[in-house]
Amino acid sequence: MASNPVMELEIWKGEWGLPSVDVHCLEVMTYAKFSGTPLKTKITNNPFKTPHGSLPVFQHENECLTKFGEISAYLRKNNHTADFELSPKQCAEAFAYSHLIYEKLVPALQFVWWIDSKNFIEFTRPLYAKLLPFPLNFYYPGQYEKHAKQLAMSLYPEEDDLSVIETAVYRQADECLCLLATKLGEKEFFFGQSPSSLDAVVFAHLAPLLKAPLPSAALQNHLKACTNLTRFVGRVLQRYFPKEIKDQEQAERKITKQESEYSDSEFPNKLRNISIAALISLVAMTAYAMSTGIIQVVPADEGEEED
Amino acid sequence: MRYGAVAVPTSDLHPISSSRVNRPAPKKAFGAESGCHENLSTSSSEMRTQIGKKAHRLPRGHPALEPWPSDVKLYQPYEVEQILLQDQANSLAVQVFLRMCGLEFQVEMRSNAEHMSPSGKLPFIKCGAFVVADLDPIVSFIANKGINLTDHLDAAQKADMRAYMSLANNILGNAELYISWCDENVLNEVTCPRYGSVYSWPLNTLLTWRKQKQVTKKLTALGWITKTLDEVYEDVDHCCNALSERLGNHLYFFNDRCTELDAVVFGHVFTLLTTPLPDNRLASIVRSYPNLVEACQFLEKAFFQKPTANTTDGDSDNFN
Numbered sequence: 001m002a003s004n005p006v007m008e009l010e011i012w013k014g015e016w017g018l019p020s021v022d023v024h025c026l027e028v029m030t031y032a033k034f035s036g037t038p039l040k041t042k043i044t045n046n047p048f049k050t051p052h053g054s055l056p057v058f059q060h061e062n063e064c065l066t067k068f069g070e071i072s073a074y075l076r077k078n079n080h081t082a083d084f085e086l087s088p089k090q091c092a093e094a095f096a097y098s099h100l101i102y103e104k105l106v107p108a109l110q111f112v113w114w115i116d117s118k119n120f121i122e123f124t125r126p127l128y129a130k131l132l133p134f135p136l137n138f139y140y141p142g143q144y145e146k147h148a149k150q151l152a153m154s155l156y157p158e159e160d161d162l163s164v165i166e167t168a169v170y171r172q173a174d175e176c177l178c179l180l181a182t183k184l185g186e187k188e189f190f191f192g193q194s195p196s197s198l199d200a201v202v203f204a205h206l207a208p209l210l211k212a213p214l215p216s217a218a219l220q221n222h223l224k225a226c227t228n229l230t231r232f233v234g235r236v237l238q239r240y241f242p243k244e245i246k247d248q249e250q251a252e253r254k255i256t257k258q259e260s261e262y263s264d265s266e267f268p269n270k271l272r273n274i275s276i277a278a279l280i281s282l283v284a285m286t287a288y289a290m291s292t293g294i295i296q297v298v299p300a301d302e303g304e305e306e307d
Numbered sequence: 308m309r310y311g312a313v314a315v316p317t318s319d320l321h322p323i324s325s326s327r328v329n330r331p332a333p334k335k336a337f338g339a340e341s342g343c344h345e346n347l348s349t350s351s352s353e354m355r356t357q358i359g360k361k362a363h364r365l366p367r368g369h370p371a372l373e374p375w376p377s378d379v380k381l382y383q384p385y386e387v388e389q390i391l392l393q394d395q396a397n398s399l400a401v402q403v404f405l406r407m408c409g410l411e412f413q414v415e416m417r418s419n420a421e422h423m424s425p426s427g428k429l430p431f432i433k434c435g436a437f438v439v440a441d442l443d444p445i446v447s448f449i450a451n452k453g454i455n456l457t458d459h460l461d462a463a464q465k466a467d468m469r470a471y472m473s474l475a476n477n478i479l480g481n482a483e484l485y486i487s488w489c490d491e492n493v494l495n496e497v498t499c500p501r502y503g504s505v506y507s508w509p510l511n512t513l514l515t516w517r518k519q520k521q522v523t524k525k526l527t528a529l530g531w532i533t534k535t536l537d538e539v540y541e542d543v544d545h546c547c548n549a550l551s552e553r554l555g556n557h558l559y560f561f562n563d564r565c566t567e568l569d570a571v572v573f574g575h576v577f578t579l580l581t582t583p584l585p586d587n588r589l590a591s592i593v594r595s596y597p598n599l600v601e602a603c604q605f606l607e608k609a610f611f612q613k614p615t616a617n618t619t620d621g622d623s624d625n626f627n
Contacts, residue, residue, distance in 0.1 A: 096471045182466045
């Protein structure tokens with residue numbers, strides 16, 4: 001592998017005001033922002049050439065890493081860390097809360113994204129079909145769905161009915177969101193005024209759930225009810241990813257402008273078309289009436305002029 | 308030396324703390340006259356619906372609100388010949404939790420305990436007409452009866468406790484599974500002989516192979532299968548470090564009173580320290596955190612040893 005002096009990260013594209021739609025990409029990107037790492041992101045949307053068949057892929061010098069734990073350890077070794085202000089006990093807490101999220105929230109996110117049939121058919125599959133190049137868009141969504149189902153079945157081996165597993169998984173996710181909301185309280189970040197690795201992990205898992213336009217949105221509504229977590233996501237986006245918010249606002253403005261222009265331009269045509277149609281129908285009806293004798297035009301003084 | 312043979316906390320049986328529950332004369336549980344298997348299957352379907360329901364207050368008069376019966380049994384595989392790392396850790400956690408709550412129970416060993424359990428997880432308790440498996444559901448079940456160990460915690464501490472429990476179960480539990488089923492050495496010398504010890508050939512080979520496939524599938528889904536053994540040991544070290552930081556120089560994790568977290572950590576630490584494996588790196592990693600070992604010894608003495616008049620040396624032999 002060619003030695004790469006610049007730290008580069010291959011990611012999935014972003015939508016809905018987020019820098020990336022994928023949780024793992026967001027984890028790495030947010031941690032890099034928090035720790036001040038000069039990370040260059042490359043939107044490839046292509047997991048085919050990656051070592052483990054998934055994005056993100058972090059490359060620097062001769063290192064090629066894919067997991068958040070490995071990447072954050074590597075960045076820490078190179079003196080880029082977001083946890084320099086934390087005490088050892090707080091680092092332990094950050095580690096514990098990350099695992100709370102991995103155990104309780106990640107299965108529910110997999111459910112929402114890949115296993116819930118309404119979301120999968122109307123939202124996730126079209127999204128990934130749009131992002132992936134041909135012909136990978138026929139292969140990867142199915143693979144990801146299969147992995148999600150395998151995770152669900154392996155966590156509940158004796159249960160065959162997905163709806164029962166779904167209820168249990170969502171209940172655990174609700175509990176996890178409440179615990180995170182309790183931990184955050186009214187603070188700006190989980191450990192005070194400056195963000196840490198835990199903030200990166202929490203943001204990465206909550207932001208797609210909050211921003212994506214999901215058809216089946218039970219868990220999303222529960223997250224929206226935790227207002228301090230919603231404000232936390234908005235705060236991180238505003239402070240660390242302002243460009244993406246601006247891009248999204250511009251895109252939204254463009255769409256509304258196009259819609260209003262379309263409806264304005266329709267208006268004059270409409271009136272003209274209606275008046276022309278009314279005139280034609282009036283002429284047609286009059287001609288028919290005269291031809292069948294319903295209306296007769298009789299000149300007034302015909303008899304007197306002949307004499 | 309026989310690998311895998313687990314040390315037993317010196318047994319039985321009367322909890323040190325006085326019982327907090329007023330236990331009336333045991334009522335015959337509904338359906339108890341019929342065979343044990345039927346009882347388990349009806350109550351297992353009941354528990355399945357319980358699992359699916361959102362946590363809410365049970366209506367008054369609900370059978371789950373009845374006081375703790377005196378004939379509660381805890382089922383687990385055979386301790387000396389059969390049980391494996393993770394099941395032993397979970398079983399010890401439940402046992403010490405029940406003793407912390409001052410609840411009486413008896414340990415029953417069955418070779419097919421895993422298949423008797425309603426969710427496949429071990430251990431499980433049979434309490435009247437209810438069969439509840441795994442620590443979290445058991446804690447909720449007992450909480451419905453008005454007994455819990457977390458009254459003294461505020462909301463932030465409860466959140467911390469749940470986070471550390473997730474950490475311990477995620478890392479230590481999955482590490483125990485990995486080492487039992489994915490490390491060739493341990494698999495051939497310890498796991499396969501123990502898991503198949505209660506069956507005759509060819510059933511022992513088939514069932515072990517099937518269980519190995521199931522565990523491998525779970526570890527693949529969780530992303531553990533791609534880890535090397537060294538990475539697993541590193542994760543265990545990191546986890547023990549985090550737990551040790553939280554414990555500090557106390558004997559309990561929160562407010563000097565016992566909670567479910569102490570039970571979970573005791574289960575894992577005791578198992579890792581006392582189970583001889585071909586490679587004892589796990590035990591040496593845990594031993595390098597003396598406060599965890601001390602807390603574990605303290606809990607063992609408090610809840611598993613009968614107080615005798617002649618006790619001069621209180622240290623258990625299990626940790627040497």
